[in-house]
Amino acid sequence: MVKQGVIPDELTKPFWDAANEGRLVIQNCTACDRLQNPPAPTCGQCGSGDNLEWKAMSGRGKIYNYGVVYDCPIKLLQEDQPFNLAVIMLDDDPDIQMYSHLPGTPVDDVPVGASVEVIFEATANGQKVPEWRVVS
Amino acid sequence: MTTQNAPASMYRTTEGLGLWEHKGKVAAVGIGHSPTARRWDGTAGNTLGANSIFALRKAIEDAGVSPDQIDGLVLDPVTTTGAHWEAGDPLPMDVINTYNQTDDPLDGIAKLSAEWLLKNMPELTNVKFTMYGQGCMSHAIVVAAQAIGEGRAHTCLVLKGWHNLEGRYNQGGVSAAEEVSGTYATGPGRTIWGPPGSYGTALQFAEYCRKYGKSHDMMAPFMANSRRNGLLFPEGYWAQHRPEQLTPEDYLAARWIAKPASLFDNDIPIMVSAAYLFTTAERAKDMKQKPVYILNHASSRGRLRSMTPTLDEVQAETGSTGKKILEGAGITAADLSFENMYDGFALFHQFHIEGLGYRGMKFGDALDFYQTDISIEGPNPVLPSGGNIGSGRSRFWMHTDCIQQIQGRAGARSVTGVKPEIAVSGGPMPMGGNFTVWSATPD
Numbered sequence: 144m145v146k147q148g149v150i151p152d153e154l155t156k157p158f159w160d161a162a163n164e165g166r167l168v169i170q171n172c173t174a175c176d177r178l179q180n181p182p183a184p185t186c187g188q189c190g191s192g193d194n195l196e197w198k199a200m201s202g203r204g205k206i207y208n209y210g211v212v213y214d215c216p217i218k219l220l221q222e223d224q225p226f227n228l229a230v231i232m233l234d235d236d237p238d239i240q241m242y243s244h245l246p247g248t249p250v251d252d253v254p255v256g257a258s259v260e261v262i263f264e265a266t267a268n269g270q271k272v273p274e275w276r277v278v279s
Numbered sequence: 280m281t282t283q284n285a286p287a288s289m290y291r292t293t294e295g296l297g298l299w300e301h302k303g304k305v306a307a308v309g310i311g312h313s314p315t316a317r318r319w320d321g322t323a324g325n326t327l328g329a330n331s332i333f334a335l336r337k338a339i340e341d342a343g344v345s346p347d348q349i350d351g352l353v354l355d356p357v358t359t360t361g362a363h364w365e366a367g368d369p370l371p372m373d374v375i376n377t378y379n380q381t382d383d384p385l386d387g388i389a390k391l392s393a394e395w396l397l398k399n400m401p402e403l404t405n406v407k408f409t410m411y412g413q414g415c416m417s418h419a420i421v422v423a424a425q426a427i428g429e430g431r432a433h434t435c436l437v438l439k440g441w442h443n444l445e446g447r448y449n450q451g452g453v454s455a456a457e458e459v460s461g462t463y464a465t466g467p468g469r470t471i472w473g474p475p476g477s478y479g480t481a482l483q484f485a486e487y488c489r490k491y492g493k494s495h496d497m498m499a500p501f502m503a504n505s506r507r508n509g510l511l512f513p514e515g516y517w518a519q520h521r522p523e524q525l526t527p528e529d530y531l532a533a534r535w536i537a538k539p540a541s542l543f544d545n546d547i548p549i550m551v552s553a554a555y556l557f558t559t560a561e562r563a564k565d566m567k568q569k570p571v572y573i574l575n576h577a578s579s580r581g582r583l584r585s586m587t588p589t590l591d592e593v594q595a596e597t598g599s600t601g602k603k604i605l606e607g608a609g610i611t612a613a614d615l616s617f618e619n620m621y622d623g624f625a626l627f628h629q630f631h632i633e634g635l636g637y638r639g640m641k642f643g644d645a646l647d648f649y650q651t652d653i654s655i656e657g658p659n660p661v662l663p664s665g666g667n668i669g670s671g672r673s674r675f676w677m678h679t680d681c682i683q684q685i686q687g688r689a690g691a692r693s694v695t696g697v698k699p700e701i702a703v704s705g706g707p708m709p710m711g712g713n714f715t716v717w718s719a720t721p722d
Binding site for chain 2 (some may be wrong): 146147148149150151152154155156158159179181182187207208209210211212213214215216217218220223228229232238239240241242243244251253255266267268272
């Protein structure tokens with residue numbers, strides 16, 4: 144599945160640069176010692192933008208939940224319908240979620256709770272994006 | 280005059296606030312609805328603005344007041360059902376020139392300002408208070424009720440209008456783009472992973488079913504009941520255009536959108552406007568319709584930790600919302616004659632009513648409750664309005680129904696298994712919305 148191309152912007156550029164290098168980083172507030180995703184200009188807890196950094200993650204997680212998309216609004220993905228769309232909880236902090244199409248997992252045969260590891264796939268314009276694969 | 284959004288101080292968002300200070304001092308009296316349509320037909324007479332003027336005039340007439348008695352107007356200026364006027368699309372100048380315009384040519388077509396309405400309703404000569412309750416009718420109602428309670432207005436119109444244009448829901452704009460910004464791509468919202476609108480609710484429902492041992496097919500009686508009630512709502516889309524009962528078999532055979540959310544679990548986007556006339560309890564006594572008193576309003580402002588709300592987050596928020604609703608009205612859930620909590624998406628109605636504790640429900644009980652008599656004739660009516668599932672996406676059928684039921688004007692949809700004395704309506708989302716408690720008496 145080829146996702147829409149991504150044009151990194153000021154807020155998210157470190158995330159996308161890391162993805163191109165095969166690394167998963169998540170925003171972290173050093174004052175609160177608190178990860179947050181999606182990225183934001185300020186910490187969701189203390190409200191400050193002064194202490195945000197990008198922190199390397201282990202690249203390990205669990206499948207928290209999933210649905211199967213049959214009627215996707217994104218034109219580029221419609222030819223791949225139906226497809227899995229799962230929510231991954233990071234092992235580094237289970238409160239932090241990321242989406243995944245779970246490449247390699249049959250449609251609607253998703254092992255909720257299973258371990259996954261991050262991989263990186265190219266989008267339509269070559270920008271790489273984190274994806275997740277079930278660990279056998 | 281430039282209209283501002285309501286300040287956060289007008290919403291009751293936290294537990295422990297005690298009784299609403301204006302309990303029973305504000306009343307709904309008049310109701311006005313425009314006709315419904317699936318999409319705008321491109322004519323000047325059927326724009327969002329035209330529908331809204333129609334609904335406002337109906338509400339004024341219904342209340343039996345003269346337009347010059349109106350001193351307040353509260354509305355939601357954002358009117359999209361998911362349809363947007365794409366940048367570069369030609370403007371319909373013949374339609375635009377039919378009306379008195381503001382400096383935005385799409386005002387009255389794909390958005391709606393208080394200023395546009397006042398320019399096109401010259402009979403409203405004494406409106407001195409205007410405010411936006413941005414989100415949906417549930418927001419506008421709360422703002423209008425609070426405004427009257429605070430004395431900012433005395434006889435106030437409350438309006439919500441919707442526009443729907445050609446094209447499939449949310450498939451234009453960024454959804455059709457080859458490239459998107461990094462911030463959009465990381466979500467939340469649609470993102471480059473492509474979740475449909477109902478995906479988040481589908482996830483919560485899936486987790487709910489796993490946790491409590493329930494299944495999607497247990498929704499079928501609720502869906503059939505909602506459509507039945509909707510077909511008894513002459514102002515609604517299905518009653519006006521497609522009077523087809525939804526059977527459990529139809530529901531279970533429907534195609535998936537975001538499994539476990541199917542086609543019918545999603546409400547159908549439509550064009551429609553509705554208006555209410557609110558006033559002080561004192562003034563309401565002399566108006567044409569029976570006053571329906573507002574006992575409380577409460578708001579939910581849940582904050583999700585990451586991309587999509589977990590079931591734990593949803594249940595914590597709806598439980599808190601239920602406490603706020605009841606506390607400010609000075610009632611218990613047992614005092615509710617019926618409920619009209621939001622349902623568009625159908626798969627989250629149970630979160631609202633479990634959080635409220637309707638009929639003693641606890642988390643995990645609602646789908647079993649749906650297998651019992653939830654009809655308007657029974658002792659435990661669930662969503663007698665039929666909600667968005669029964670009448671299309673307006674997010675206001677449930678408010679209209681509460682007022683009409685308590686006024687004794689719900690017609691064939693009247694609840695008969697209970698006496699309609701106190702009811703609650705509101706929404707939209709379990710993680711964020713606004714709710715109102717309505718009553719036949721002020722105390």
